[in-house]
Structure formats: structure tokens, C-alpha cells
Amino acid sequence: MRYTLGCSLSYEILSDTLFIFNLEVARLKSLRIISESLVLSPDPARRTYVAPDVRNRYLGVNVPAGAFSLEYAAEVDLTVTRADPETIGETPVAELPLDILPFLLPSRFVSSDRLTPFAQAEFGDLPQGHRRVNAICNWIHDHIAYVRGASDEETTADETLLARAGVCRDFAHLGTAFCRALGIPARFVSCYAYGLVPCDFHAVFEAYLDGRWWLFDATRQANLDGLVRIGVGRDAAEIAFSTPYGAMKPTGMEIRIDRADGQAETGPRTVDAISTEEPAPHAGAA
Amino acid sequence: MRYTLGCSLSYEILSDTLFIFNLEVARLKSLRIISESLVLSPDPARRTYVAPDVRNRYLGVNVPAGAFSLEYAAEVDLTVTRADPETIGETPVAELPLDILPFLLPSRFVSSDRLTPFAQAEFGDLPQGHRRVNAICNWIHDHIAYVRGASDEETTADETLLARAGVCRDFAHLGTAFCRALGIPARFVSCYAYGLVPCDFHAVFEAYLDGRWWLFDATRQANLDGLVRIGVGRDAAEIAFSTPYGAMKPTGMEIRIDRADGQAETGPRTVDAISTEEPAPHAGAA
Amino acid sequence: MRYTLGCSLSYEILSDTLFIFNLEVARLKSLRIISESLVLSPDPARRTYVAPDVRNRYLGVNVPAGAFSLEYAAEVDLTVTRADPETIGETPVAELPLDILPFLLPSRFVSSDRLTPFAQAEFGDLPQGHRRVNAICNWIHDHIAYVRGASDEETTADETLLARAGVCRDFAHLGTAFCRALGIPARFVSCYAYGLVPCDFHAVFEAYLDGRWWLFDATRQANLDGLVRIGVGRDAAEIAFSTPYGAMKPTGMEIRIDRADGQAETGPRTVDAISTEEPAPHAGAA
Amino acid sequence: MRYTLGCSLSYEILSDTLFIFNLEVARLKSLRIISESLVLSPDPARRTYVAPDVRNRYLGVNVPAGAFSLEYAAEVDLTVTRADPETIGETPVAELPLDILPFLLPSRFVSSDRLTPFAQAEFGDLPQGHRRVNAICNWIHDHIAYVRGASDEETTADETLLARAGVCRDFAHLGTAFCRALGIPARFVSCYAYGLVPCDFHAVFEAYLDGRWWLFDATRQANLDGLVRIGVGRDAAEIAFSTPYGAMKPTGMEIRIDRADGQAETGPRTVDAISTEEPAPHAGAA
Structure with a gap:
């Protein structure tokens, strides 16, 4: 598209x-x-x-x-790759490529080590694979309110869980944290999101399942096949759209994304299995 | 050597x-x-x-x-590179190579964002360069007690600052955090440390000054020119000597390092300017 | 009895x-x-x-x-007072005696202010009264594992919620916190608990409903009509069975409670409405 | 006066x-x-x-x-009581009246248990008595910046120590915490403060020394003999000037205090030994 x-x-x-x-x-x-x-x-x-x-x-x-x-x-x-979510299992930790393993580690805003008991208790016994990560997204969507101003740039995943509120950044951090806590590599994704209202830089996450990265959006606000990637990272710190060192103040910001053919979009496709990155030969692959 | x-x-x-x-x-x-x-x-x-x-x-x-x-x-x-500490200044943030910038970001155990007010208040006005990072190490050495068992694998730099105690991992995290909080790229280093008593895997840190990485050890326990590097990373999570996924228990551990010529070492050289990595052409260098 | x-x-x-x-x-x-x-x-x-x-x-x-x-x-x-739980409602905040109000405030281990969003989301819409506090106890019992050694003397209610594990002290702190977060006065209770296996000092909590204090035990380990009170307080700090100032080490501890008539007890009566304190004339009562 | x-x-x-x-x-x-x-x-x-x-x-x-x-x-x-600060020692813990002991315990915003290592390291070896508490106030005054908006109503003493900034409430919490961590009973005080510019409700703290409560103000903003007490408590939660339960918004606030004789005041008397409460016969006094 x-x-x-x-x-x-x-x-x-x-x-x-x-x-x-x-x-x-x-x-x-x-x-x-x-x-x-x-x-x-x-x-x-x-x-x-x-x-x-x-x-x-x-x-x-x-x-x-x-x-x-x-x-x-x-x-x-x-170009997106689609699959039947039911067919996408988890890659056993023992078979993960070694260069994927850093995405199992906790990072500044993804306190997966602190959230391990919570994740194991809530999601540890669910059917594995794309379904489990979708269940995590459903849980977040049901338990965390989308509230502008509910968090700041130092908010961590465990704080979001207690505050029961956040913005897309926080939803993505929490989803990432639950995945890592379960042994599923996960990473933070910034993107242009077609159909997001109001339009803004969006944050979602990817989980590594069956040998490739799949997109998830716990806010359920955007179609997964309309996410145009800007960056991926351990968490929001690595891929801020703007990191200023100096004294300045923002005076304006506008984000845009439209279909080039001008057609309107139908949806939702917020729980589909969508991937935008071809599996590459990995270093230290099992 | x-x-x-x-x-x-x-x-x-x-x-x-x-x-x-x-x-x-x-x-x-x-x-x-x-x-x-x-x-x-x-x-x-x-x-x-x-x-x-x-x-x-x-x-x-x-x-x-x-x-x-x-x-x-x-x-x-x-092979180590030595220099006169007095001659080593700081690289202005605006001139840092872009691939170095991730080492300014907070990470799981290096909560440099939370420690920025503390770092600015204690070290913000000190003379810049190798001397400033050495002053940070002196401060840590004077204010944090080296106490086995004082911390665990989830301890962060701000917790160490309050606990006033830790082990080499915590000293290195705190030094790294203070540097990043001041705009000095810093990274965690694991190594074999010649002369360390008792011998163990050691943790120190490196700060990026005047275009290259320099070694610092806030514990002051090892000569900086006897540190043989295993890994560098954002913090301890990335370079644990052993990361097990499964059920096991350690039953023995012994670490060794000796001079190959059998000569005894003299010291201390814990505050010298020592570097073990040649400056490389950097992506996005200024 | x-x-x-x-x-x-x-x-x-x-x-x-x-x-x-x-x-x-x-x-x-x-x-x-x-x-x-x-x-x-x-x-x-x-x-x-x-x-x-x-x-x-x-x-x-x-x-x-x-x-x-x-x-x-x-x-x-x-002597215990019993009532039909269904008949025990909540006292509106506007009608609470003024000397009860401190038990709505957060305390060191009862971080009810931090837990307000969580409590409101999970329990805010439940039928009010004794039933709601019982529902809180059920939730805690279902979500927190009773694990010796899972916590220490600095563990707070929000930490217990994340750790998903604790001992009776932690169960009582969490129940107290959820109540206060909902506008229900609650306090920590230490006691001898008839029937507790193994016998130990026990911690439960009381909620102030319909003009008097009612007992609750989120661990569901002891009959509520067999709790012999030692102390009540804002949290565990105020009523530790032993607070030593000096250098010492415990060398033995044994706690006992039996029915004086030697009869065996039947149960369980862990969700009954039981009160052991007569409502007193209150200062500043509505 | x-x-x-x-x-x-x-x-x-x-x-x-x-x-x-x-x-x-x-x-x-x-x-x-x-x-x-x-x-x-x-x-x-x-x-x-x-x-x-x-x-x-x-x-x-x-x-x-x-x-x-x-x-x-x-x-x-x-009516205030004055004394020579040099003559005011500390009351050994073993001699404290039992009803004073709760003011040694940590409370929600006075995390004295977490700050014990810090307090012991900075102040543990100082000469005891009024001088030591004054040294604590000096340290706070020198290390914490008075910044409106630097904290909120959930800010704790350990967070203030890291943030290096706060308002009178935070200065008082930190002073209280350091005292308790050293075994000196301390409590939070709200008051009208003569000479405070701009006039506002003020927060200071009292430490229990040599058998009575003495006033301390780590902000050094008000004369200690011009503090007219409103309340004392474990921390700010207990003595907020206004605790509303319901939906409302403040639309105006003005605080006043003047000398009744209209005379101007001279100062400063911010480090004097001033007490406004007569020592009472205490329960469980040594």
C-alpha cells in the first residue's frame, strides 16, 4: 500500500x-x-x-x-506479510538467535524483571504464540485507560500498571515488558500510523514469534497494516522522534499520513498477524 | 603486557x-x-x-x-594507551559521533535521568574532562561502602546512592549514571582484573572523552592497565558472564589472571588515564 | 470463647x-x-x-x-459480635467520625494514594459494604501467593501487588490500602489466631463499616472469631511484636493459642462478619 | 509575642x-x-x-x-522557650517516653528506614544534640534547592534527596527522616510563620531532644520564634490545612500573620533553640 x-x-x-x-x-x-x-x-x-x-x-x-x-x-x-494468528507459535528460548536475545533484557522503561511475577501469574498458562501476545494486548486495553497527561518521560512499565492509565508509549512499554517477562523477545516501535485519530507519532511494539517480528498495538487504535515504521529500540529512550541537547521550546508539531490513492480505509485490523520485516539470517541462530 | x-x-x-x-x-x-x-x-x-x-x-x-x-x-x-589525565577534555555533545549517543541514554540499572539533579549539583561545576570523571570516582569511593550482599541483581544506581553500599557492579552503574547525567557518554565494562583480591569477574566503566573511551574504576581496587576486557554494554544486564534460562544451580566458580612472565606487579595505577580501544572512524562523526 | x-x-x-x-x-x-x-x-x-x-x-x-x-x-x-454481612453497608465519608479519618490516610507500608487508580478500577463499581471488602479479600487471595521470604520489613503494598507474593503482613497491608483508596477507613491488626497452622503471630485488618470496625483476613487462614487482638495501627510499623534498639539476635520464638475447654474447632468462618470492638462515642461524630 | x-x-x-x-x-x-x-x-x-x-x-x-x-x-x-543550643543533648533511645516512640517510625512521606544508611554516613559521627539537628538542616539547606513545583503531594523524603529540590513540605520531610534514621524522634509541623515572604502556610519540623520538642526549619526562611503552630503529625498527610473529599476547585487563598504591635521584626533567628511546648508528664517515661 x-x-x-x-x-x-x-x-x-x-x-x-x-x-x-x-x-x-x-x-x-x-x-x-x-x-x-x-x-x-x-x-x-x-x-x-x-x-x-x-x-x-x-x-x-x-x-x-x-x-x-x-x-x-x-x-x-x-509491503506487509500476513498470516493466520492461530498458526504462529513461540520460538523456544533455546532456539532464539543470539542477536535477538538483548530484546529479552529489561531496559529503563521496560522493567520486565520487576513484572515477571505479574506476567507469569496473568499470562503464564495461556496458549502460546500470537494468541498469547494478543491476550496481553487485550488485558492492557481492558485494564489501562488511555489518558493524555497521565504519564511523563520517566514513567516505567510497572508505574503504568499501578497508575492504570497512560498513552501509546506506556501501552507499548507495558506490552513489551510482559512479553520479555514471559521469555518472548519484544521491542518498542515508533511509526506513522494510518488512520490514527488525531494523527500523531504512534508507538506500538513487536514480539518475536516463530522466527520473525510481529506487530502489536495494545491501544487498538490503528490498523496494524497501516503502520509505517520509523524506528525500533529497547524502549522509547532510544527512538525519541526528537532528542534535544540545549535550551529550546517546541512551537508547533503536525504529523500526516494518507493513502496515496486517496481511497478511504476500512477496518479494523487491529488484532491481525502483520509483519513488515523479512526474517534475516541471524548471527548465532540455532 | x-x-x-x-x-x-x-x-x-x-x-x-x-x-x-x-x-x-x-x-x-x-x-x-x-x-x-x-x-x-x-x-x-x-x-x-x-x-x-x-x-x-x-x-x-x-x-x-x-x-x-x-x-x-x-x-x-x-596493549594500553596512556595519556596525561590533565590533557583529556570532554567532547561537546554537539560533536559526539551519532553511534556513541546511545551511551548517553538511561538504561535499566543506570537511571541517569533520575540522577541528573544530583549529578549536576555535585559535579556540574567541576573542571571538565578526565579530572571530572575521576572526581566522580573519588566521590563514589568516599560515599559508597563496598559491602558484599548489599545489593541484588535488580539494584539500580539511584538505589545504590540511597543505600550507600554496593559491590563493583553498583559502583560501575553509579559512575556510569553520573557521567550520562552530565552529558558524558559512559558504558559498563566487565573484565578480568589483574591484581584484584580476591580474584573475581570485575566491573568497571568507560567514559568517552576527547574522542575515545577511557577506563575508570570507582572501587579503586584494580590497576587500570591490568583490566582485560570481556564485554561492554549499557549496563550489567547486557554482559552478565552467565545468563541461564532454565533450572540450575551454580556449584563452583573460580577466576584467574596472572602475568605471563610471573613477575609481581607494583601499583597503584587506579587513577591513571588508560584506554584499551583505538578510536575508530565513527558513523555520523561531527 | x-x-x-x-x-x-x-x-x-x-x-x-x-x-x-x-x-x-x-x-x-x-x-x-x-x-x-x-x-x-x-x-x-x-x-x-x-x-x-x-x-x-x-x-x-x-x-x-x-x-x-x-x-x-x-x-x-x-466476646465477638456477629452480623449478616449483607446488611453491613459503608459509612459515607461525610458521616465518618473525625477521629476515624486518619485511617483513610496513606502510611509507610500502606501506599493507598499510589493504589487509588488500581482500587477504583477493580473495586470501584462493586456493591458497597462488607461484601465489597470481602471481594477485595477474595481478589487478594486469588492474586497474591502466600510465600514465606517473598517480602521484607520495608515491603509496601504496591510492591506486594507487583510481586504477587507475600506473607500475612503483606496481605493485610494490601487489603488496608485498597480500602483506604476507596474511602473506607482501614487499619492493621496483629493478633493471636486460633487455628492458624503453624501457629504464629498473625496479621489481619479491620475496615470501618456502618459505624464499627469489622475483621478481615485476606489470607483466609484463620477463623475470624478466633482472632485475639494484640494491637491495631496504621500499619505494621506501629505494632511490631518486638522493636529492638540495639545489637541482638533472636534465638527462639514460639506462639501458642488453644481453646480453654480443650474442644476442637470447626470451621471455616473466614468470611463472616465479625467485630470485637464495641462502637464508642466518637469525637466529631456526624 | x-x-x-x-x-x-x-x-x-x-x-x-x-x-x-x-x-x-x-x-x-x-x-x-x-x-x-x-x-x-x-x-x-x-x-x-x-x-x-x-x-x-x-x-x-x-x-x-x-x-x-x-x-x-x-x-x-x-510564649517561646529559649535555650543555649550547645547545652541541648539527645535523649538516649532507652530513656525516651514510650508515647514518643511512634515518632521514630517511618511514615508515608518520611521514609526514614530507606534513608538510614545515608543519614548514618553523613551525620552519624557528628556531635550529638541540637547541634546535630542543626547540621542536618544546614546540609539540607546547602543540598536541596527551594523550587516551587519541584514536587507533588506524593513526594517522599528519599525522592526529594534524589531530586535535590522541593518546597517547605519536602525540606521538613527530609529533616524529619534524617532525624528518625538517627534515633531522634521527629515530627512534621504546620504553622503560620511570621516574616515568611511571601506569606503562606509553612511547614517545619520538631525534634525531641533533652526531654522536649525543639523547632527546626531547614529552609531557613522564617524566624523560629515567630512560628505559630497549627498542627503536628507524623508527616504532611495528617495535617493538611484542607483535605477535601468531593469535587471542587480552589479559587483563592490568602494567608496572613503580623505582629499585633505593628512593630517591624529583626532577624534572623533561624538557628536558635526555640521550643513552644512545655514538657508534659509522659506515659511510660523512663
């Missing part, structure tokens, strides 16, 4: 500020970039970095004091 | 267990491996993985129930 | 130690003390204090180095 | 709300109330409660929807 997408960000820079942006779509085989533009004003020297393993694209710019704006636009063709 | 080193581990395996070991010396230019052997008994199929960026070596084996032992031995030649 | 009860404690005192004991039965109208003895060896000067509101009895003794033992024995006649 | 003081509070009540106010001056011998008025508009039935031990005065009113205002005014004569 073809999408046109992008974002407009503006800032008032109070003193020289380094920005690390991660808002361009990821460099994936399944995500063909038909056209793309990134306009900065002013336009400082750009440094770029594509993470070799997960293919996130980082942009670093040092911006002087004054007004600063960023305009990103892309047209992409996204 | 040449060292002979190694370890002997033994376990009673209660049910099929996947072990991920990270105890072989890292594959670094500065660390020439003259000879090396790794004997497992029984000897299941081995899977290996060398992390492409940091060169940690991981070994995965699925071990059946029964007794299990591992014997690692190596002779290595370690 | 008549009970004979008591305890034997012994310690090795390493340096002069102040003990505050709270292990004698409370001075309540419903709890007639037929006979009682307290033997200390050695027998230092005793200081005693009966809390004027809740009638806990505290004993303070300064014990010199050496062996120390305490032997408490009592025969008591306990 | 005579003071005229009071406060004006106004609220918009959205639904029936129970208010518990604790803003009238405490009923103490040292605090003679010359005149006093409390005007409520509307004026619902009032319930009042004076805590028998600490003499706090609580007022309960059920307020219907609509505008609500409270106007409190009093003229009082405060």
Missing part, C-alpha cells in the same frame, strides 16, 4: 542546541521509498547515521538560537 | 537450560589472543555471536540435566 | 538493647483477661504504656548483654 | 464535598488565644475534633455545590 506521510516541526531555539531526530521512515526492504524530502530552516550541516542492525535513521544537527523548522515528506510503498 | 587468565565454572543442571555466556575476552585490536581454549563437559552444540560494534563474544549452549562444567583459559597480550 | 495463649521469645543480647514489645492482648471490653503472666529473665525495670485510643499495650525494657527470654501466658474470654 | 493572623480560602464546589480543615491554631498552653473567629459562607453544620495528644484542631463540614469561602482570624500570644 502506498502512503504519503510526513511531519512539520517548529522550535524556538534559545541557545545552541544539538537535535537528534529519528523521524524519517526506516530503511527496510518492505518499505520502498518512492520520494522523500527533508527541509530544515535554517539548514545546518547534517550528520546522519543508520543503525546497522535495526535500520533506524538518525539525523544530527546543531541549531543556533532563533526560529527553527523542519519539514519532512515522503511517499512510500509498504 | 601478557596475561594468562581464565575461569572454571560448574553447575548442577536440574532441567534443560540455555546458557548465554559472555566470559571470553573481547575481540579487540589492543588485545591479542595468543592462545585460548574453552572446554565444556558435556559439550553441547555451540552457537557463537560477536557483537559487531563492541566486539563482545557470546556463547550459547543448551545443556541437559546433570553436572555441567566450563573451563576457559587464554593467554593474551594487552 | 475462652482461650489460653502466649508466647516464648529468647534472644542473645550483644550490647545494651531497648526492646519495645507489643505482644500482650489489647485492653478491650470484649476481651476479658482472666489471668495473665509475663516473666522476663533477667527482669529489668519495666515501663508500660497503653495507647489511649486503640488500647494497645506497650512494654519497654532495657536489657543488658547476655541471654534474655520472655514468657507470656494469658487466659482470656473473647 | 502577640500576633494577628488568619487566612481566607475560597472554593468552587462542584458536588457535595466533605472538607476537613486543620488551619486553626493549636490548643497549647504556650499559645494563648486572645480572640478568634471562623466565618464560613455558606455555613454548614460544623463538627470539630481536638486530637487529645497533640492538640491539633480539626473542623469537618459538608459543603453543597456552589461557591464556598472560609475566613479565619485570630489574635494570639505566643
Whole structure:
């Protein structure tokens, strides 16, 4: 499916500020970039970095004091892989590729070690596979309220569980934490989400099942086959759309994604088995 | 300097267990491996993985129930780089290579975001560079007691600060956290430590200053030029010497490191500027 | 019902130690003390204090180095009040006596403020009254495993919720926290518990409903009409059976309670509506 | 010294709300109330409660929807006791009256158990007595920044220590926690503070030394002999000036305190030894 997408960000820079942006779509085989533009004003020297393993694209710019704006636009063709959720089992830990194992470890906002008793008690005996991760999403959707302002940038998965409220970032952290606590590799995903209302950067997560990464969205707000990936990481810290070092304040933000053919979308496809990354030969695969 | 080193581990395996070991010396230019052997008994199929960026070596084996032992031995030649600490400044954040930036982020046990006010208040105004990180180590050494059993595997840097006690892992986490909180990239290091009494796997940390990684040990227990690196990571979770998935219990552990020439060592060289990794061309370097 | 009860404690005192004991039965109208003895060896000067509101009895003794033992024995006649649980409603906050209100506040181990969203989501819509507090106990019984060693003396109610395990102290803290979070005054109770196996000091809680305090035991281990009260407090800190200030180690502990008539008991009566304290005229009553 | 003081509070009540106010001056011998008025508009039935031990005065009113205002005014004569700080020692734990001991226990916001290692390391070896508590206040004043908005109503003493910032409530909680961690009974105090700029309800703490309670203000913002007590408690939860149960929003707040003779004040007297409560015969005194 073809999408046109992008974002407009503006800032008032109070003193020289380094920005690390991660808002361009990821460099994936399944995500063909038909056209793309990134306009900065002013336009400082750009440094770029594509993470070799997960293919996130980082942009670093040092911006002087004054007004600063960023305009990103892309047209992409996204190919998704579908499967029958019932047929997708879990990969035994003993068979996981070694380079996948870091996604079993706890990270700053994904306190999976603290949540292990909770995850084992609630989900330990459920049928394994895509169904189990979907059950986790259902549980989160039923128990956590989507409330803007309920959390901040230091909120961890265990805090969300107690607060019973959060935003997409928190839903994704909690889903990721429950998976890791059960021995299922999981990672945080930032994306443009077709159909999300209101449109915004979205956060979901992926679980590694039967040899590939599958998408899950515990907020149930977006169709899984309309998620255009920006980045994946251990948790939100690694793939913030904007990480500023310096004094500045945001003055505007707009995110866009539409179908390139202008057709309206039908849904929902929030519980389907959807993958956007081809299984690669893994280092240390079993 | 040449060292002979190694370890002997033994376990009673209660049910099929996947072990991920990270105890072989890292594959670094500065660390020439003259000879090396790794004997497992029984000897299941081995899977290996060398992390492409940091060169940690991981070994995965699925071990059946029964007794299990591992014997690692190596002779290595370690080349260290020395400098005058006074001449080593900090790299401004705006000039940090983009692939170094993840080491500014908080991680599970390195809660640098929570410790930012503390770090800024205690160390924010100190002279920058190697001296500042050394001052951090002095502070930790003066304020945190080295107490076996004072912490567990879920202890975070902020908890160590309150508990005023910990082991080498906790000292390294706290040093790493203070550095990141000040905008200095820092990472956790596991190693064989020549001269450490009693001999054990040791944990220290590295800070990125003036374009390369420098070693620091807030415990002040080991000479910095006698640290033979096993792994580096965001924190202890990534480079545990043994990560078991399954039911087992450790039954023995012995760690060794000696000078190959049999000479005795003099010291201390715990506050010197020592680096064991050549600066590499970095992605997205300024 | 008549009970004979008591305890034997012994310690090795390493340096002069102040003990505050709270292990004698409370001075309540419903709890007639037929006979009682307290033997200390050695027998230092005793200081005693009966809390004027809740009638806990505290004993303070300064014990010199050496062996120390305490032997408490009592025969008591306990009168309980029973009611049909279905008829016991909640007292609206606006009608609570003012001297009851402190038992709505969070305390060190009863983090009811942090647990308010959780309590409201799980129990906010349930039918009010004794039934709701019983439903809370059922939930705790179903979701928290009784595991010795799962907690320590600093464990809070929110930590127990995440750990999904604890002992009677933790069950009582969590029940107390959920009640307070819902606007139901609740307090921690220590007691001798007839029928508890193995016999030990027991912890339960009381909720203030329809004008009086009712007993609840989320562990479901003891008959509510066989609980002989020692103390009540905001949480476990206030009514530890032994609070030592000094260097000592416990060397023995035995707790006893039997029916004075030697008859065997039948049960269970773990969900009945049982109260052991007459409603008193309250200060600032509505 | 005579003071005229009071406060004006106004609220918009959205639904029936129970208010518990604790803003009238405490009923103490040292605090003679010359005149006093409390005007409520509307004026619902009032319930009042004076805590028998600490003499706090609580007022309960059920307020219907609509505008609500409270106007409190009093003229009082405060008698303070002064002493030479150097002569005030600590009361050994073994000699503390038993009814004082609860003020050694941790409470919700005074996590003295978690702060014991920190307190022992920083203050354990200092000269005992009033000087030690003053040293604690100096340390807090030097290490914690007074920042409005740095904390919220769930902030605990250990969190303040990490955040290095707070308001008077947090300074008082931290001082209280350090004292309790050292075996010095301490309690939270709310008051009208003559000379505080801008005028507001103030929070300080009292430590029990040499047989009586002495005032301390780690913010160093108010003269200790100008503190007119409202309430004392384990921590802020017990003596909030307003505890509302219901839906409402504050619309105005003004606090006043002046010398009745209109004279200007000189200062500072922020480190003097000042007490406003006569030592009473204590239950279970040594």
C-alpha cells in the first residue's frame, strides 16, 4: 500500500542546541521509498547515521538560537506479510538467535524483571504464540485507560500498571515488558500510523514469534497494516522522534499520513498477524 | 603486557537450560589472543555471536540435566594507551559521533535521568574532562561502602546512592549514571582484573572523552592497565558472564589472571588515564 | 470463647538493647483477661504504656548483654459480635467520625494514594459494604501467593501487588490500602489466631463499616472469631511484636493459642462478619 | 509575642464535598488565644475534633455545590522557650517516653528506614544534640534547592534527596527522616510563620531532644520564634490545612500573620533553640 506521510516541526531555539531526530521512515526492504524530502530552516550541516542492525535513521544537527523548522515528506510503498494468528507459535528460548536475545533484557522503561511475577501469574498458562501476545494486548486495553497527561518521560512499565492509565508509549512499554517477562523477545516501535485519530507519532511494539517480528498495538487504535515504521529500540529512550541537547521550546508539531490513492480505509485490523520485516539470517541462530 | 587468565565454572543442571555466556575476552585490536581454549563437559552444540560494534563474544549452549562444567583459559597480550589525565577534555555533545549517543541514554540499572539533579549539583561545576570523571570516582569511593550482599541483581544506581553500599557492579552503574547525567557518554565494562583480591569477574566503566573511551574504576581496587576486557554494554544486564534460562544451580566458580612472565606487579595505577580501544572512524562523526 | 495463649521469645543480647514489645492482648471490653503472666529473665525495670485510643499495650525494657527470654501466658474470654454481612453497608465519608479519618490516610507500608487508580478500577463499581471488602479479600487471595521470604520489613503494598507474593503482613497491608483508596477507613491488626497452622503471630485488618470496625483476613487462614487482638495501627510499623534498639539476635520464638475447654474447632468462618470492638462515642461524630 | 493572623480560602464546589480543615491554631498552653473567629459562607453544620495528644484542631463540614469561602482570624500570644543550643543533648533511645516512640517510625512521606544508611554516613559521627539537628538542616539547606513545583503531594523524603529540590513540605520531610534514621524522634509541623515572604502556610519540623520538642526549619526562611503552630503529625498527610473529599476547585487563598504591635521584626533567628511546648508528664517515661 502506498502512503504519503510526513511531519512539520517548529522550535524556538534559545541557545545552541544539538537535535537528534529519528523521524524519517526506516530503511527496510518492505518499505520502498518512492520520494522523500527533508527541509530544515535554517539548514545546518547534517550528520546522519543508520543503525546497522535495526535500520533506524538518525539525523544530527546543531541549531543556533532563533526560529527553527523542519519539514519532512515522503511517499512510500509498504509491503506487509500476513498470516493466520492461530498458526504462529513461540520460538523456544533455546532456539532464539543470539542477536535477538538483548530484546529479552529489561531496559529503563521496560522493567520486565520487576513484572515477571505479574506476567507469569496473568499470562503464564495461556496458549502460546500470537494468541498469547494478543491476550496481553487485550488485558492492557481492558485494564489501562488511555489518558493524555497521565504519564511523563520517566514513567516505567510497572508505574503504568499501578497508575492504570497512560498513552501509546506506556501501552507499548507495558506490552513489551510482559512479553520479555514471559521469555518472548519484544521491542518498542515508533511509526506513522494510518488512520490514527488525531494523527500523531504512534508507538506500538513487536514480539518475536516463530522466527520473525510481529506487530502489536495494545491501544487498538490503528490498523496494524497501516503502520509505517520509523524506528525500533529497547524502549522509547532510544527512538525519541526528537532528542534535544540545549535550551529550546517546541512551537508547533503536525504529523500526516494518507493513502496515496486517496481511497478511504476500512477496518479494523487491529488484532491481525502483520509483519513488515523479512526474517534475516541471524548471527548465532540455532 | 601478557596475561594468562581464565575461569572454571560448574553447575548442577536440574532441567534443560540455555546458557548465554559472555566470559571470553573481547575481540579487540589492543588485545591479542595468543592462545585460548574453552572446554565444556558435556559439550553441547555451540552457537557463537560477536557483537559487531563492541566486539563482545557470546556463547550459547543448551545443556541437559546433570553436572555441567566450563573451563576457559587464554593467554593474551594487552596493549594500553596512556595519556596525561590533565590533557583529556570532554567532547561537546554537539560533536559526539551519532553511534556513541546511545551511551548517553538511561538504561535499566543506570537511571541517569533520575540522577541528573544530583549529578549536576555535585559535579556540574567541576573542571571538565578526565579530572571530572575521576572526581566522580573519588566521590563514589568516599560515599559508597563496598559491602558484599548489599545489593541484588535488580539494584539500580539511584538505589545504590540511597543505600550507600554496593559491590563493583553498583559502583560501575553509579559512575556510569553520573557521567550520562552530565552529558558524558559512559558504558559498563566487565573484565578480568589483574591484581584484584580476591580474584573475581570485575566491573568497571568507560567514559568517552576527547574522542575515545577511557577506563575508570570507582572501587579503586584494580590497576587500570591490568583490566582485560570481556564485554561492554549499557549496563550489567547486557554482559552478565552467565545468563541461564532454565533450572540450575551454580556449584563452583573460580577466576584467574596472572602475568605471563610471573613477575609481581607494583601499583597503584587506579587513577591513571588508560584506554584499551583505538578510536575508530565513527558513523555520523561531527 | 475462652482461650489460653502466649508466647516464648529468647534472644542473645550483644550490647545494651531497648526492646519495645507489643505482644500482650489489647485492653478491650470484649476481651476479658482472666489471668495473665509475663516473666522476663533477667527482669529489668519495666515501663508500660497503653495507647489511649486503640488500647494497645506497650512494654519497654532495657536489657543488658547476655541471654534474655520472655514468657507470656494469658487466659482470656473473647466476646465477638456477629452480623449478616449483607446488611453491613459503608459509612459515607461525610458521616465518618473525625477521629476515624486518619485511617483513610496513606502510611509507610500502606501506599493507598499510589493504589487509588488500581482500587477504583477493580473495586470501584462493586456493591458497597462488607461484601465489597470481602471481594477485595477474595481478589487478594486469588492474586497474591502466600510465600514465606517473598517480602521484607520495608515491603509496601504496591510492591506486594507487583510481586504477587507475600506473607500475612503483606496481605493485610494490601487489603488496608485498597480500602483506604476507596474511602473506607482501614487499619492493621496483629493478633493471636486460633487455628492458624503453624501457629504464629498473625496479621489481619479491620475496615470501618456502618459505624464499627469489622475483621478481615485476606489470607483466609484463620477463623475470624478466633482472632485475639494484640494491637491495631496504621500499619505494621506501629505494632511490631518486638522493636529492638540495639545489637541482638533472636534465638527462639514460639506462639501458642488453644481453646480453654480443650474442644476442637470447626470451621471455616473466614468470611463472616465479625467485630470485637464495641462502637464508642466518637469525637466529631456526624 | 502577640500576633494577628488568619487566612481566607475560597472554593468552587462542584458536588457535595466533605472538607476537613486543620488551619486553626493549636490548643497549647504556650499559645494563648486572645480572640478568634471562623466565618464560613455558606455555613454548614460544623463538627470539630481536638486530637487529645497533640492538640491539633480539626473542623469537618459538608459543603453543597456552589461557591464556598472560609475566613479565619485570630489574635494570639505566643510564649517561646529559649535555650543555649550547645547545652541541648539527645535523649538516649532507652530513656525516651514510650508515647514518643511512634515518632521514630517511618511514615508515608518520611521514609526514614530507606534513608538510614545515608543519614548514618553523613551525620552519624557528628556531635550529638541540637547541634546535630542543626547540621542536618544546614546540609539540607546547602543540598536541596527551594523550587516551587519541584514536587507533588506524593513526594517522599528519599525522592526529594534524589531530586535535590522541593518546597517547605519536602525540606521538613527530609529533616524529619534524617532525624528518625538517627534515633531522634521527629515530627512534621504546620504553622503560620511570621516574616515568611511571601506569606503562606509553612511547614517545619520538631525534634525531641533533652526531654522536649525543639523547632527546626531547614529552609531557613522564617524566624523560629515567630512560628505559630497549627498542627503536628507524623508527616504532611495528617495535617493538611484542607483535605477535601468531593469535587471542587480552589479559587483563592490568602494567608496572613503580623505582629499585633505593628512593630517591624529583626532577624534572623533561624538557628536558635526555640521550643513552644512545655514538657508534659509522659506515659511510660523512663
